[in-house]
Amino acid sequence: MRYMLMIYGEEKEWEAKSEPERSAVYQACVSYSEDRRPSGFYEGGERLEPTRTATTVRMKGGKAIMTDGPFAETKEQLAGYTILDAKDLDEALAFVARHPLVKAGFSIEVRPFRVGNPK
C-alpha cells in the first residue's frame, strides 16, 4: 500500500534554529530515507518553501481569486512530504516513529493513497 507522509512543523521554530542544526537534521533525514530507496519502500519526498511563499486560489463569484498565504492559518505548517510503499500501516508507522524529523519535533500525518474509482 502506498502512503503519503505529510510533515508538519512550526516554521518559526525551525527558522530560529542555527544553520548547522538544520543541516544536521536534514542530512539525517536524507540518509534515513535513502537507505530504504533501493528496496522500493521509500519512493521519494520533497521539502516545501515556507507558507509565506504560498498563494491560494478560490472560486468567488464565478471567478478564480488569488490570495497571498496558505489555505489555512495554523500553528504548525506543512513543511514537506514523503511517499512510501509499505506492506501495511504498521510498517509505515514503524518507519515514521523512528524518523529523524519526529525526533526534531515535527508531526507527521500518515494517509493512504486512494485506489480505485473516486468515492
Added chain:
Amino acid sequence: MGIEEIFRAEHGRILATLIRLLGDIDVAEEALQEAFAAALEQWPEAGTPANPVAWLVSTGRHKTIDRLRRRVRFVEKQDEIAQHIELSAAEDEAPVPEDRLRLIFTCCHPALATEAQVALTLRTLGGLSTEEIARAFLVPAPTMAQRLVRAKAKIRTAGIPYRVPPDDALAERLEAVMVVVYLVFNEGYAASFGARLVRHELCEQAIRLGRMLVELLPARAEAKGLLALMLLHDSRRETRLDVSGDIVLLEDQDRSRWDRGQIEEGAALVEAALLEGARPPGPYALQAAIAAVHAQAPTAAATDWAQIAALYGVLARVHPSPVVELNRAVAVAMSGEIERGLAVVDDIDRRGELTGYHLLPAAHAELLRRLGRHAEAAESYRRALELVGNEPERRHLEKRLRQLRF
C-alpha cells in the same frame, strides 16, 4: 446448548476465523449472520452438528462465495475478497487460537481512537450488538453504529493489518489491548450510572477477554496480573452496594458473600504474575496483589495494611501518580500510623496535584475522624461534598458528616 447460546459464546472465535478467510470485518460479519440464519433453519430438523463452530465457519464461507458469484455489478471489494477466498483452502477453515489474538490486536490498534477500540472489541470478540454497546456507554445507537462503521472503514482503507505484532512491538501493543480490556471492566464496575445488569455484562466481557489473553499469551505475566485484578475486584460485586444502592465500604462489606472461587483463582494468578513477571512487577500485577491482600483477610480488622502500604510504595515507584500516593497514605494510616498517613495526605494537598478530586478531602476527613479531630474532619467532609459527582458517594459523605460529634 441452544443455537442462540452457541452464537453468543462462540461469536468471537467464529468471526475471527471468518475474517482470516475473507479478509474483511464487514464481509465476515455478513457471512456470520447468514450462517446463523442457516443454522436456525436447518439445525432444529437436522440436529445440531457435532462441531457447531466448524459448521458455522464453513457455511459462512460458502455463503459468501455464492453471494459473490451471484453479484453481477461491480463491487469495489469484490476482487480482493474473491482473491482471498481462492487463496484460502477448505482445510484453513479450522479456527486456530491465533485468529482471536490477531483480531484483538487489530481492534485495539493505536491508530484507532480508544472509544472505537472499545466498541470494536465488544462488537467483534464480545458479540454484543451495536444497541447493547450504545446502551452500556450511554451513547445513542446511531452514534455507536457510526463509530463502528468508521473504525472498520479505517482498518480497511488505511491498511491496519490483521496480525499479532512482532516480538519487538508485542509488549507495547499488548499494553494498549490491556488498557481497552480494563476500561471495559471499569466501565462496568464503576456502576455510577445506568442499569446494573447491563453494566455487569461489561465486567463479564472484560474478564472473558482477560482470560483469552492469558490463554493465548501464556508467557505474558502482565496479562495474568490484569485478569487477577479484575477477578478480585469482581469477587466483591454483590456486597459493594446495599439494597438502596448506597455504597458499602470495604470494611463493612459482608465477606461471606465474596466469591471465594474468584478470589482463589485471582490469588493464584497474582502469584504466577509476580513470580514470572519482570522486576519490579507491572502495575496490574501490583494492584492485583493489593486486592488479593484485601480479599484474603478474614475480617477487615485482620487486613495486613503494612503489606498493602509496602505494595503501594512499589506501585508509586513503578507507576508514579498522586492517586497511588493517596492510597499509600491511607494504607500507612490504616497500618496504625495515622499521623504519618495524614502527613502524606497534607503533602499531596500542598503540591496541588489532586485539586478538584473529591477523594483527597474525603481521605483527609476520614483520617482526622479516626484521630478524633472531628471539627477539622467536618471541614474536609464539606470540601469533599463540594467536589463529589456520584450520588451514592455523596450520600456516604453526608452520612459520615452527620455522625461527627463536635
